[in-house]
Amino acid sequence: MQLSLVGVLPPGLSLVQTDPDTGQPTYGKALLTGKPTTVGSTTLVFYAENGIQPRDVHSLTVRVTIPGDVNGDGKVSCDDVNFITARYGIRRGQEGYDYNADYNMDGVIDVRDTAQVTPYLPAARDASSFDSDNNKELT
Ligand SMILES: [Ca+2]
Ligand SMILES: [Ca+2]
Numbered sequence: 101m102q103l104s105l106v107g108v109l110p111p112g113l114s115l116v117q118t119d120p121d122t123g124q125p126t127y128g129k130a131l132l133t134g135k136p137t138t139v140g141s142t143t144l145v146f147y148a149e150n151g152i153q154p155r156d157v158h159s160l161t162v163r164v165t166i167p168g169d170v171n172g173d174g175k176v177s178c179d180d181v182n183f184i185t186a187r188y189g190i191r192r193g194q195e196g197y198d199y200n201a202d203y204n205m206d207g208v209i210d211v212r213d214t215a216q217v218t219p220y221l222p223a224a225r226d227a228s229s230f231d232s233d234n235n236k237e238l239t
Contacts, residue, residue, distance in 0.1 A: 101128035107144035110164050112137035136164040139174065168220025170200045176220045184213050 105115055113134040119126050128148070141163040148156040168176035171183040184201045191197065192207040199205070203213040218224055 101148055101150040103128065103130050104147040104149070105130075105144055106147070107142060109144070110136045110138055110140060110142055110162055113162070132162070136162075139164050139166060166220075168217045170203060170217060172200065176217075176222065178221070180217055181214055181221070184209060184217060 103117060109115065109132075113132060113136050116131045116133050117126055117129070118124060130146075141161060143159055143161045146158045146160065148158075163172075165172060166174070166176065168180055170180045173179065183198075184203065187196060187198060187201045187209040188211070190201075190209050192199075192202065197209070201209045201213060203216045206212070
């Protein structure tokens with residue numbers, strides 16, 4: 101099976117279709133790997149063809165955010181915590197579920213999600229290692 105990609109991957113990401121141990125093609129499997137360098141969202145389209153069956157088409161949206169920015173406004177603030185707490189108790193499949201608020205992706209929005217986001221709040225960071233003006237780690 102051949103996988104083809106239409107679209108541009110976010111900078112820093114690549115699609116790997118070879119086994120890292122053997123270097124042989126991984127027919128029918130692909131791995132999106134790397135560390136994205138730019139915040140944003142892009143939709144990719146994958147075509148799977150085996151030469152026998154009709155072409156199978158799937159789309160995938162890759163959303164790159166800064167850690168802790170659950171509401172997607174480009175910064176980490178109390179609004180992100182409020183975004184989560186406003187959805188406490190909502191489970192995957194229920195009305196109002198937002199996967200962005202389910203930060204640990206365990207299927208329920210609760211205090212555990214808040215606990216994973218609060219360390220990214222500027223006030224919780226060491227001022228010597230965090231550039232609050234640009235909302236990113238100093239390197
Ligand atoms: Ca935010
Ligand atoms: Ca959760």
